Amino acid sequence: MEKRVTILLPNGRRQNVSVTANMTLLEILETVCSKHGYDSEEHCLKFHNKDVSLTQQFRFSGLPNNCVLEMEPTEKRRTVSNVVVCIQLSDGSREQGEFAPNDTVWQVVQKLCGRQVKTFDSPIIIYMRSEVIGQKNMEQTTLKSLGILEGRAMMRLVDKKPEELKTQANVYKPPEVQPKPKDDDAQPSTSRSTTSGTGGGGFALTSNMIKSLKRTAPEGNSDAQNDEEMPPEKDEQPEAPKYDWGSGSGYSLNNAEAKPMQMENDADDSPGRAPPVVNVIGPRQAVLFSLDATHKQTDELPDSFFDLTVNDLKMVLRDLKRTSAGDDDAPLLTAKLRELERQKAMLAKLNQYKDCVLRIQFPDRFVLQGIFKPHETMAKVEDFVREFLVNPSEKFNIFTIPPKKVLPSSETLLELNCVPNAVVHFGFLKDSLNSENNRFVLEKFVDQLTSEEGAHYAVQKYRCTRATVSASS
Missing domain, CATH: 3.10.20.90 (Phosphatidylinositol 3-kinase Catalytic Subunit; Chain A, domain 1)
Structure with missing residues (x-):
């Protein structure tokens, strides 16, 4: 065209x-x-x-x-200035000189590489994506016509037939011929596996991704298991993740309430290990624990832990391919369609999760945990928190970080993306009352602390009980 x-x-x-x-x-x-x-x-x-x-x-x-x-x-007339041109030969050597933009390419070649070009059968100058083929074209092409007006320019001088440039992309090294495997069903090599699922998305393997893979991968992988093909994606049923509350604002976890019965039985049936003590201090299965009292072991792992196996690479590339395909195939949506999709997602959550676990963290690092319904508003949460405060008459806000966003009292937990679980923060309107040295929760509740492990156990036990009642009814 x-x-x-x-x-x-x-x-x-x-x-x-x-x-x-x-x-x-x-x-x-x-x-x-x-x-x-x-x-x-x-x-x-x-x-x-x-x-x-x-x-x-x-x-x-x-x-x-x-x-x-x-x-x-133009505000200022353009002046013609000399440019520095460098020519690289096939042996890697370079010659450079200063020329005017009106000089032809052939003049540059004759001055810098006159002795070498005499032995060439088909001299070709390559500048960026432009190719000047033969002496006749070089005599008719000026540096100015190539866009070289100032500064420096780098060219390549090669001796090659013009048709060969299209087949080898200006590269002298011939392509390596690899023998074709006899069995097409043979196991793919690791190098091919590392590129088959990327889809050009530019993904990178991080230490956190490898650490997560190692923890979720099944133990006792034998060589026979590594040689097996991954099962189809539609039949995969990933293991339900445990609660990961983190330190941010309440973003929900998928399948957080899957298999509660099995998790409780594992805790009860463990030999020599009693279930943690849970002190319920109020309605909504309220428990209180301190983050300072939690002693977590440092995660020191050897370097060999991060060595990827063939099975690990298959899992990583499968997930990256699925993510990349989802982004590329996603259609463009209007504002009404985006709102419709958001409402569908909320209805799906409402159908899947019957309860919402909320943790309210105070400035003194005490955490109050309660169980709410997804359709309940934030005003219900504020009334729940006020029952445990030393100063219940003082006005306060419940917010998420980062960035700080005050949660309005009129919106439901489902609308605020707090389903199925969330971590929110507490703060008085008066900044002087938010000092870490102040006491926020009544002393009688502080004396009935539960460990963080007990808080997890309380949620699992509650959901196990609810599942049993629903099954019997």
């Missing part, structure tokens, strides 16, 4: 110019100026009131076909 641009002249007239992909914008400007008697050194081209670089070729300028460019006078 023929490409062309329309130049809007300062006198209001329009001029259509047929362009090629390798044609520079300076050539377009000079073509118009020669037809209408303007000086090209005193004018510039603009696209949407922004100056465009005259040294760029049309294919790399980002300008669409049939675009309109405005030609306007």
Whole structure:
């Protein structure tokens, strides 16, 4: 298809110019100026009131076909300055010199590589994506026509037939011929597995991803298991993750309430291990624990822990391929469709989760845990918290971080993305009352602390009981 641009002249007239992909914008400007008697050194081209670089070729300028460019006078006349041109030969050596933009490519080649070019059967100069083939074309091509007006430029001088450039992409090293495996069903190599599922998305393996893989991967993987193909995605049933409350604001976890009965039985049936003590201090299965009293062991892992096996790579690439395909295939949605999708997601959560576990963290690092219904508003949570405060008459806010967002009292927990579980923070409106040295919870409740493990156990036991009642009814 023929490409062309329309130049809007300062006198209001329009001029259509047929362009090629390798044609520079300076050539377009000079073509118009020669037809209408303007000086090209005193004018510039603009696209949407922004100056465009005259040294760029049309294919790399980002300008669409049939675009309109405005030609306007420049504030300062462009001066012609010499440029430094460097030519790289096939043996890796380089020769450089200083030339004027009006010098031809053949003059540059003769001055820098005159002795070498005499032995070439088909000399070719390669500059960026432009190829000047043969002595005749080099004599007709100037540095200015290639967009070299100032600064430095790097070229390559090769001796090759023009048709070979299209097959080897300007690379001398011939492609390596790899023998085709006899059995097409043989196990794919690790190098091929590392690229088959990326989909060009630019994903990278991090230490956290590897650590998560090692913990979730089944133990006792034998060589036979590594050789087996991964099961189809539709039949996969990933293990339900445990609660990961973290330190951020309440983003829900998928399948957080899956298999509660099994988890409780594991805790009860463990030999020599009694279930943790749970002190319920109020309604909604309320428990209180302190983050300072929690002693977590440091996660020191050897370097060999991060060595990926073939099975690990298959799992990583499968997940990355699924994620990449989901992003590429996602349709563009209007505001109404996005709102509809959000309401569908809320209804799905409402159907899946009957309870919501909420943890309210105070500035003194005490955490109050309670169980609510997804349709209950934040005002119910505020009333629940007020029963445990030393100063219940003081006004306070419940917010999430980061960034800090105060949760409105009129919205439900489902609308605030607190289902099935969330961590929120407590703060008085008076900043003087938010000191860590102040006491926020009544002393009688502080004396009935539960460990963080007990708080987890209380949630699992409650949901196990609910599941048993629902099954019997």
